[in-house]
Amino acid sequence: MDISVVIPIYGCRAALEELHRRLTDTLVAMDKEYEIILVNDNCPQNSWEVIQQLCKKDKHVVGIELSRNFGQIQAITAGLDYSKGDWVVVMDCDLQDRPEEIPNLYKKAIDDQLDAVFARRAERKDSFMKVLVSKAFYKIYSWASDGNYDPALCNFSISKRIVVDNYCKMRELHRAFVIYVKWMGFRIGTLDVHHEERYEGKSSYNFKKRMKMATSILTSQSDKLIKLTVGLGFVVSMCSALVIIGLIIHYFTTSVVTSGWSSIIATICLMSGLLMMCIGIVGTYVGNIFMQVKERPLYIVRTVLNDKENKECKTL
Structure with a gap:
């Protein structure tokens, strides 16, 4: 043929x-x-x-x-x-x-x-x-x-x-x-x-x-999305650490406690959204593995x- x-x-x-x-x-x-x-x-x-x-x-x-x-x-x-x-x-x-x-x-x-x-x-x-x-x-x-x-x-x-x-x-x-x-x-x-x-x-x-x-x-x-979530987590952690350090410095230099419930709630919502996105990406990879190991x-x-x-x- x-x-x-x-x-x-x-x-x-x-x-x-x-x-x-x-x-x-x-x-x-x-x-x-x-x-x-x-x-x-x-x-x-x-x-x-x-x-x-x-x-x-x-x-x-x-x-x-x-x-x-x-x-x-x-x-x-x-x-x-x-x-x-x-x-x-x-x-x-x-x-x-x-x-x-x-x-x-x-x-x-x-x-x-x-x-x-x-x-x-x-x-x-x-x-x-x-x-x-x-x-x-x-x-x-x-x-x-x-x-x-x-x-x-x-x-x-x-x-x-x-x-x-x-x-x-x-x-x-x-x-x-x-x-x-x-x-x-x-x-x-x-x-x-x-x-x-x-x-x-x-x-x-x-x-x-x-x-x-x-x-x-x-x-x-590709596993780059998984690696991307690791990088995203690192960046968010570093930003959070810098904000905390800034607040501590502000307190010791001015003796004023920074207030702002709105910013705290917004930050929590942002972090929750990022966390859910990362879990979703990981879940997609796990789902692919689950379907593949069935060997149908x-x-x-x-x-x-x-x-x-x-x-x-x-x-x-």
Whole structure:
């Protein structure tokens, strides 16, 4: 198998036929042996029916149905686990990632002898809030991880089998494809691509979900927030000590006791807020550890169609 294309499916039923057509035209033109892996992440639009039809009429399509909604990155991981290609493409199902860019990603990887090439969306066709949250997250994550992460990068990529195999060995619950691949240290390149409008509807990731995902990834991949609370505690303690010393000096030089219940109450409230924030940060880390030590599977597969090498995994 030369190329596997892994696509998590959620909320894009109307785009599946067009996605399959454009992918097939592109991969046939490349003259490579290929497979298209469609991972249904329990889409509420019942996309599984369309995937079943595509599997019946095209032996190159592998359909994977998860038992429930596990999330985009878990669906991607499922597809990567089942992929067999020497090169593996990861892309979204909404056609914002153009299938016609796959040959360009492949060519750059071959010409520059790279292990992985990620698409860089120079002009994103996303909402202002989505772009803002993405930029803020990667800015904070770059600081937390002592790295340099480009917010214009996306999951749309092509990777060698060695990259995919090593990614699949890491089974952390909170994961991010781009961040993990960069962490592994392989030769990685980027390619500017055209980012299109969504084929239909809007993204299922609202602000709350994005913030939850960002917090989970940040606290599971870096300990800098914990160190920040230590530094914050030290600074507050030093400031408090200086204030106490100042009050003592003021008393002995003027013999006047400084009063001010309002300032005392305000200080207590401030300290309580800082303490609760620090406890919350520590609690988030502890919560991540609690979820990880359960060692539950990242996903559960209900059905697999057209997967000749994993017949025993077709149903639970």
